[in-house]
Amino acid sequence: MSDNAISVQHLVKRFGETTVLDDISLEIPRGQVSCLIGPSGSGKSTLLRCMAFLEEATDGSIFIEGAPLGFVYDGAGKRQRQSATDLRKVRSQIGMVFQQFNLWPHMTALGNVSAALRRVRRMSKAEAEEKAMVQLRKVGLENRAGHYPSQLSGGQQQRVAIARSLALEPKIMLFDEPTSALDPELTGEVLNVMRGLASEGMTMVVVTHEIGFAATVGNQISFLDQGKLLFTDAPSKVFAKPRHPRLEQFLDTYLDRGASTLV
Amino acid sequence: MGFDFNVILSKQDALVSGIAMTVFVWVVGTLAAALIGFIVATARRYGGVIVDKALTVPIEVIRGTPFLVQLFLLYFGGPYIGLSLDALPAGLLALSIYGAAYFAEIFRAGYQSVPPGHVEAAECLGFTRIQIIRNILLPEMALLVIPPSVNMAIILLKETALLSLITVPEMTMTASAIGSQEYAFVEAMVLIALVYWVLVELAGVLGRFAEKKLSRYRLAKA
Numbered sequence: 001m002s003d004n005a006i007s008v009q010h011l012v013k014r015f016g017e018t019t020v021l022d023d024i025s026l027e028i029p030r031g032q033v034s035c036l037i038g039p040s041g042s043g044k045s046t047l048l049r050c051m052a053f054l055e056e057a058t059d060g061s062i063f064i065e066g067a068p069l070g071f072v073y074d075g076a077g078k079r080q081r082q083s084a085t086d087l088r089k090v091r092s093q094i095g096m097v098f099q100q101f102n103l104w105p106h107m108t109a110l111g112n113v114s115a116a117l118r119r120v121r122r123m124s125k126a127e128a129e130e131k132a133m134v135q136l137r138k139v140g141l142e143n144r145a146g147h148y149p150s151q152l153s154g155g156q157q158q159r160v161a162i163a164r165s166l167a168l169e170p171k172i173m174l175f176d177e178p179t180s181a182l183d184p185e186l187t188g189e190v191l192n193v194m195r196g197l198a199s200e201g202m203t204m205v206v207v208t209h210e211i212g213f214a215a216t217v218g219n220q221i222s223f224l225d226q227g228k229l230l231f232t233d234a235p236s237k238v239f240a241k242p243r244h245p246r247l248e249q250f251l252d253t254y255l256d257r258g259a260s261t262l263v
Numbered sequence: 264m265g266f267d268f269n270v271i272l273s274k275q276d277a278l279v280s281g282i283a284m285t286v287f288v289w290v291v292g293t294l295a296a297a298l299i300g301f302i303v304a305t306a307r308r309y310g311g312v313i314v315d316k317a318l319t320v321p322i323e324v325i326r327g328t329p330f331l332v333q334l335f336l337l338y339f340g341g342p343y344i345g346l347s348l349d350a351l352p353a354g355l356l357a358l359s360i361y362g363a364a365y366f367a368e369i370f371r372a373g374y375q376s377v378p379p380g381h382v383e384a385a386e387c388l389g390f391t392r393i394q395i396i397r398n399i400l401l402p403e404m405a406l407l408v409i410p411p412s413v414n415m416a417i418i419l420l421k422e423t424a425l426l427s428l429i430t431v432p433e434m435t436m437t438a439s440a441i442g443s444q445e446y447a448f449v450e451a452m453v454l455i456a457l458v459y460w461v462l463v464e465l466a467g468v469l470g471r472f473a474e475k476k477l478s479r480y481r482l483a484k485a
Contacts, residue, residue: 091387092389096384100378102384115388115398116388120389120394
């Protein structure tokens with residue numbers, strides 16, 4: 001049992017013959033921003049999805065605030081699926097933000113944010129909407145409450161999605177490439193909301209290609225390559241030269257794109 | 264020899280009860296078919312590989328054989344396996360099962376049309392499976408399943424005419440009886456053709472109304 005918000009222990013994920021995550025162990029400290037970076041196919045999104053139990057790990061364990069997620073070991077030490085009720089309980093501490101926003105198109109922004117309060121927390125419509133408005137205000141979209149997702153820009157949709165995840169007041173927020181589906185002009189508004197959350201002390205795990213965000217907001221950076229966690233360290237150490245050769249190679253691809261001043 | 268509708272219309276009591284019976288078996292049969300089809304599609308989605316594969320067999324058999332044959336098998340063959348049904352329950356059951364096979368496919372396509380991420384978002388928030396079906400999947404698939412469902416309802420309405428062959432007193436049976444007795448068979452058929460067509464149009468209007476209501480969010484402009 002660890003004192004960290006999330007503890008990943010010897011996690012293995014295989015799709016058939018392919019090993020996507022190869023014996024990953026990682027601690028996510030409370031109140032900090034942990035970024036997962038690495039090339040496409042390195043397994044960083046799969047690792048994050050395992051932390052929300054959207055992917056079932058083949059082996060190993062994940063603990064959320066000390067409680068096992070998804071699988072428990074019975075008396076004989078056999079790995080078994082957790083009951084649906086227990087799973088929902090552990091998951092309720094986590095908020096998940098997706099690359100594709102995944103807003104429900106038939107509900108307004110307010111409907112999206114208040115849905116879980118009504119269905120899961122069983123609040124009255126009025127109470128749920130009042131609480132939802134607080135979250136919409138936080139992401140700067142209180143004046144878009146009555147809009148459907150189709151009426152919102154990508155950046156606005158993602159901010160609604162963040163508000164939706166915050167509605168149940170999770171202890172940990174997981175972000176799966178939250179700005180990858182956005183026009184460059186719209187990434188700023190989403191990153192600003194995330195910076196605000198970080199400054200409030202929210203525990204965050206962020207899979208991102210925004211190296212600049214990782215370097216400036218991240219407290220720890222984990223670099224994955226081909227299913228292996230190569231290292232986890234503070235940004236000042238990770239980006240200081242000399243760098244890990246695989247990271248150097250990875251950052252070169254950013255240089256090719258002329259993107260980051262950091263590189 | 265000219266057409267004379269007066270003879271037919273003088274039997275309006277019998278005709279009206281025939282029409283009422285047609286509407287009854289149509290509405291009840293279609294609703295039951297949709298419900299069974301939805302349950303089958305849901306079982307296939309959540310019941311694992313074996314349930315999914317096992318349920319494809321009856322669906323393929325029902326879709327692969329004529330309704331009339333199924334109806335005769337149930338009504339005349341049922342007693343051999345201890346299933347003796349009166350004409351009306353037999354007709355309703357046959358119609359429901361026949362329609363359910365198609366509705367199961369309609370709802371399967373509906374389920375598949377919803378992006379998995381929309382379900383994942385709800386799962387992460389702690390929605391139960393039933394809440395996800397009710398609040399996310401059904402409303403999101405509604406627009407997609409309405410047109411083929413209306414189509415299916417129309418097909419089922421026309422299939423109800425075959426129930427006359429196992430003596431369900433619906434409007435085709437009533438009209439052919441009156442028509443033969445009164446030597447006005449063609450007039451009787453013209454009349455019920457008109458009634459079938461009006462009912463089909465009514466189904467279409469209802470379907471378009473539902474579509475319009477449900478598509479508000481799609482049409483909403485910034």
